[in-house]
Amino acid sequence: MSDLRVAVLGVGLMGADHVHRIEARISGARVAVVNDYVTEKAEQLAAAIPGCRAIGDPLDAIADPDVDAVVLATPGPTHEKQLLACLEHGKPxxxxxxxxTDVEASLQVVRREAELGKRLIQVGFMRRFDHEYAGLKALMDSGELGRPLLLHCAHRNPSVPHNFDSSMVVRDSLVHEVDVTRFLFDEEITSIQIITPSPSPGAPDGLADPQIAILRTASGRHVDVELFVSTGVGYEVRTELVAEKGSATIGLDVGMIRKGTSGSWGGTITPGFRERFGQAYDTEIQRWVDAVRSGTNVDGPTAWDGYAAAAVCEAGVESLRSGGPVEVSMVSRESIPGA
Structure with a gap:
């Protein structure tokens, strides 16, 4: 079988990483087309890859006959139109x-895909492909710890871009813990509350940082998340499961523990998301490529998972404004056959 010809739309930080990943570490695929609103960036990247072309219009890139499948790393507001184009052309x-970025738009994408009768959309929640998260999920499903009861999570970034606002803490950071909760517990989140403690003196002006998120699932399980995106220290993502017969924690960066003559004790904090989740991204893309080549197209989070996360985050932004708990509004999955 010939290599899957992939178009990567949006070749900024994340998209450029995916281009290099596909070319260097993924088998069965090659980058055939790149696109970016900064035309020069796309052209420069394409020139360094044999057989790759830069196409200026993202919809033209999706429709191109030399493209078998698409990776979308474009800004969120562009996704709806680009996803619908992928569905129209039958491209995974x-x-x-x-x-x-809009709950109703996400729902329309879910419905349109369901009307086609086959899944073409996979959403990039890469933590599901991380060895530690996969191991925690397997432990929970084994029943060894009994009934899972609580999750305690921390999500810390050293810094964020200057245009990062308080709602983006929910939509861009908490969204990962939202998907992790649904992945680990296999149920929907029904309510969310965002609490804003006194802001860190190091936080950019106007940014409510840190934030505390409290989630409740359909069966009454509790999840709390500390979100602190301007620590100035490093990238830390931790999850602790508390269950009926024990607990388990991942994300401790305990590859090496040091003790020094100065009395210090500890290891090294991961500097960024690419170092912490590089393996997860590699596994995610490889499994997606394998799924597309086999004809199943999806091996991971679906359009429904994207819609569910959007619905929870929308309620989270409402709670950020009000300070109180907000019920999550979603249609039932059963109401959309094939979703």
Whole structure:
């Protein structure tokens, strides 16, 4: 079978990483087309890859006959139109989160895909492919710890771009814990509350940072998340499961523990998301490529998962404004056959 010809739309930080990943570490695929609103960036990248072309219009790139599948790493507001184009042309697509930036638009994408009678959309919630998260899920499903009861999570970034606002803490950071909760517990989130403690003196002006998110699932399980995106320290993502017969924690960066003569004790904090989740991204893209080549198209989070995350985050932004708990509004999955 010939290599899958992939178009990567959006070749900024994440998209450029995916281009290099597909070319260097993924088998069975090659980058055939790149696109970016900064035309020079796309052209420069294409020139360095044999057989790759830069196409200026993202919809033209999707429709191109030399493209078998698409990776969307474009800004969230562009996703709806690009996803619908992928569906129209019958092209499998791996879409970085968010599915769309609007809950109703996400629902329309889910419905349109369901009307086609086959899944073409996979959403880039890469933590599901991380060895530690996969191991925690397997432990929970084994029953060894009994009934899972609580999750305690921390999500810390050293810094964020200057245009990062308080709602983006929910939509861009918390969204990963939203998907992790649904993945680990296999149920929907029914309510969310965002609490804003006194902001860190190091936080950009106007940014409510840190934030605390409290989630409740359909069966009454509790999840709390500390979100602190301007620590100035490093990238830390931790999850602790508390269950009926024990607990388990991942994300401790315990590859090496050091003790020094100065009395210090510890290891090294991961500097960024690419170092922490590089393996997860590699596994995610490889499994997606394998799924597309086999004809199943999706091996991971679906359009429905993207819609569910968008619905929870929409309620989270409402809670950020009000300070109180907000019920999550979603249609039932059963109401959309094939979703």
């Amino acid at each position: 697509v791996l879409c970085e989160k968010p599915l769309t």
